[in-house]
Amino acid sequence: MGKKGELGTFLRSRRARLQPADAGLQQYGERRRVPGLRREELAQLAGVSVDYYVRFEQGRAENVSDSVIDAVATALRLDQAERQHLLHLVRPDPTGRRPAQQVRPGLLRLLDSMPDTPALVVGRRTDVLAWNEALAALMLVDLAGLPPEQRNLTWLHFCDERMRSRYLDWEGKARDLVAILRMDLGRHQCDPGYTDLVARLADRSPEFARLWENQEVREKTHGEYTVWHPAAGTFTLAYETLRLPDDPDQALVVYTAEAGSPAEPALRAVVDGARAGAAPGRF
Structure with a gap:
């Protein structure tokens, strides 16, 4: 369109x-x-x-x-x-396809400095640009082993069956992602990468196509999701989204457990259980 x-x-x-x-x-x-x-x-x-x-x-x-x-x-x-x-x-931005998304070394070091806190850097189109070991342990997805076009939060949620069991309210998370993607599309209407992604998602997932028709828009800011993990059961994590002042197309998303809540030992079990896993990843 x-x-x-x-x-x-x-x-x-x-x-x-x-x-x-x-x-x-x-x-x-x-x-x-x-x-x-x-x-x-x-x-x-x-x-x-x-x-x-x-x-x-x-x-x-x-x-x-x-x-x-x-x-x-x-x-x-x-x-x-x-x-x-x-x-x-x-008033659309006339810029077309943007350069490849690069994460600054300092931001990568910041991710590495939070080994017990799931965190990732999300770019345009909800692409996952970088993540730490704790995030990989929480998602239970080998992000580094995925093709770049599938290393995308919206694609994973709708097209990876493992995500069905990861969120207690899968539909609510799906609505959030679709609304965030459409908001992002509004900023970059001239970037054909968005058209390609939306077409692939709509072809693969009738649920995505249905939600896309709703025209909902939303900024990713803060909130909480209840997740399920085989190592720790069901628990609720809060998230905060921090956009980079010099590159608003990139955001650092951090997941935390409230001190003293059941989520605190649950998250610890997830991270400890994967301590010997893969190193942090990035493009």
């Missing part, structure tokens, strides 16, 4: 989830052929002409102002991530 198509599909999906009553508009009982707000209703709420909004949704409006983008976002009740995604879609 082209850049204009991405914008139109996103805006139509957000109109579809709002009813006139939600936006304070009167409904007179007429039969509606489409779900949610019509284009003319959205234009009324945003304070623009219907013709202008139609051109905006179709990607044909030139030099759209910040005030119009903000008015449309407010009318659609977009959250912060959705607003940012809309801005990316309206």
